[in-house]
Amino acid sequence: MTTGGKPRSTILDAAGAAPGGVLVGLSNEELSEILVEFGLPKYRIEQLEAALYHQKVADLAEVTTWPKDLRERVTAAGFRVGLPDIVETFRSVDGTERYLIAGSDGQTVETVWMPEGDGGEEGDSSSAGPHDPGQKAWSRATICVSSQIGCAVNCQFCLTAKLGIIRNLTAGEIAGQVAAVLNRQAAEPGRDRINLVFMGMGEPFLNYDAFMAAVRLLAGPMEIPESRMTVSTSGIVPGILRFAGETVRPKLAISLNAPNDAVRQDIMPVTRKWSIAEVIDAVRQVPLRPRERVTFEYVLLAGINDQLQHADEVVKLVRRAKFPAKVNLIAWNPGPEVPFSTPSAEDVARFQERLREQEVPAFLRRPRGRDIYAACGQLKRTAKPEVLSV
Ligand code: SAH
Ligand code: SF4
Numbered sequence: 593m594t595t596g597g598k599p600r601s602t603i604l605d606a607a608g609a610a611p612g613g614v615l616v617g618l619s620n621e622e623l624s625e626i627l628v629e630f631g632l633p634k635y636r637i638e639q640l641e642a643a644l645y646h647q648k649v650a651d652l653a654e655v656t657t658w659p660k661d662l663r664e665r666v667t668a669a670g671f672r673v674g675l676p677d678i679v680e681t682f683r684s685v686d687g688t689e690r691y692l693i694a695g696s697d698g699q700t701v702e703t704v705w706m707p708e709g710d711g712g713e714e715g716d717s718s719s720a721g722p723h724d725p726g727q728k729a730w731s732r733a734t735i736c737v738s739s740q741i742g743c744a745v746n747c748q749f750c751l752t753a754k755l756g757i758i759r760n761l762t763a764g765e766i767a768g769q770v771a772a773v774l775n776r777q778a779a780e781p782g783r784d785r786i787n788l789v790f791m792g793m794g795e796p797f798l799n800y801d802a803f804m805a806a807v808r809l810l811a812g813p814m815e816i817p818e819s820r821m822t823v824s825t826s827g828i829v830p831g832i833l834r835f836a837g838e839t840v841r842p843k844l845a846i847s848l849n850a851p852n853d854a855v856r857q858d859i860m861p862v863t864r865k866w867s868i869a870e871v872i873d874a875v876r877q878v879p880l881r882p883r884e885r886v887t888f889e890y891v892l893l894a895g896i897n898d899q900l901q902h903a904d905e906v907v908k909l910v911r912r913a914k915f916p917a918k919v920n921l922i923a924w925n926p927g928p929e930v931p932f933s934t935p936s937a938e939d940v941a942r943f944q945e946r947l948r949e950q951e952v953p954a955f956l957r958r959p960r961g962r963d964i965y966a967a968c969g970q971l972k973r974t975a976k977p978e979v980l981s982v
Pocket of ligand 2: 743744745746747750751752753792793794795826847
């Protein structure tokens with residue numbers, strides 16, 4: 593049924609729902625509201641919710657818990673599932689897959705699948721062939737999810753920044769990336785160990801409402817425990833403060849990337865808006881769950897932030913923060929026309945050791961899918977990856 597020729601879903605645009613009668617991304621309450629003229633009892637909405645988020649159907653015709661005539665009436669009124677499509681897949685030698693996923697306007701976003709466990713080293717580093725879900729070569733996996741197309745934050749070392757901000761993603765496009773990848777991998781969160789990191793393209797806290805609406809769908813009907821989700825922010829203080837008030841929320845990671853404001857301002861201009869101290873003060877407002885730690889991410893850039901005196905400054909910062917924290921070190925992943933270099937493995941190890949010997953837990957993040965531009969900071973919709981001279 594339409595209002596002035598348009599599906600009713602347009603009434604939800606302001607809340608971040610995709611236009612065009614798209615249902616995926618809507619909560620139970622929003623589905624009831626949007627389908628109100630069909631006079632559906634509560635259980636019909638629940639059946640639709642299960643089909644969208646549990647079965648992850650691609651078409652209303654597959655909602656077999658609904659009578660055929662209801663599916664047809666809702667379709668005729670201009671509604672559709674609107675699950676995003678994987679339009680291109682790149683497979684790395686390390687088993688990582690990078691997908692280009694089409695948004696509702698044909699713009700693509702990137703999502704990365706990182707399997708762990710047996711057989712993850714297979715692959716041919718080119719466009720992947722047909723997937724055989726019968727051959728499950730992983731025991732757990734992490735999906736790296738995008739929150740925007742491009743990014744406005746302009747960190748100097750990040751390839752995504754080169755795109756600028758193109759647009760926000762809707763809740764359906766954010767949760768839909770996960771649904772599309774789970775379908776492709778025949779993965780079931782209730783059975784398989786799936787972690788999510790909101791560390792793809794974009795700054796989640798600059799698309800806060802849609803990002804959190806997606807989290808509620810993922811943690812609710814999509815059955816991914818919030819404790820297996822991590823969101824990373826460049827330090828958007830108003831977003832961190834809102835996040836502090838959420839009851840269902842991922843774990844928090846802060847992209848620190850520098851030992852002090854002076855270095856950080858050079859590589860992350862957002863520091864001029866919010867200093868490291870202001871970011872840390874905001875994080876202190878987030879009530880942590882038992883055993884939860886905040887992660888500080890730290891991209892090591894040769895000669896810029898990777899010296900031992902920088903490690904000592906990081907130790908002081910972490911101590912002053914006074915909340916349980918750990919540091920994730922990432923050796924910089926290269927990209928064309930990004931004027932930095934990757935530190936040597938020895939320098940990375942020395943930096944890590946310096947933190948550890950002062951009792952700051954420090955872990956080294958293994959780069960995944962560098963050969964296909966899937967690693968941190970490399971997401972720029974690169975369609976034809978060239979061989980990298982790393
Ligand atoms: N915008 C958010 C989340 C996406 S970026 C944020 O910045 O936190 C995810 C992580 O990748 C961040 O910690 C960021 O600092 C890091 N990163 C960006 N570019 C990188 C690169 N070229 N090599 C390694 N890590 C990079
Ligand atoms: Fe945006 Fe994160 Fe890249 Fe900075 S590191 S430009 S915040 S995606």
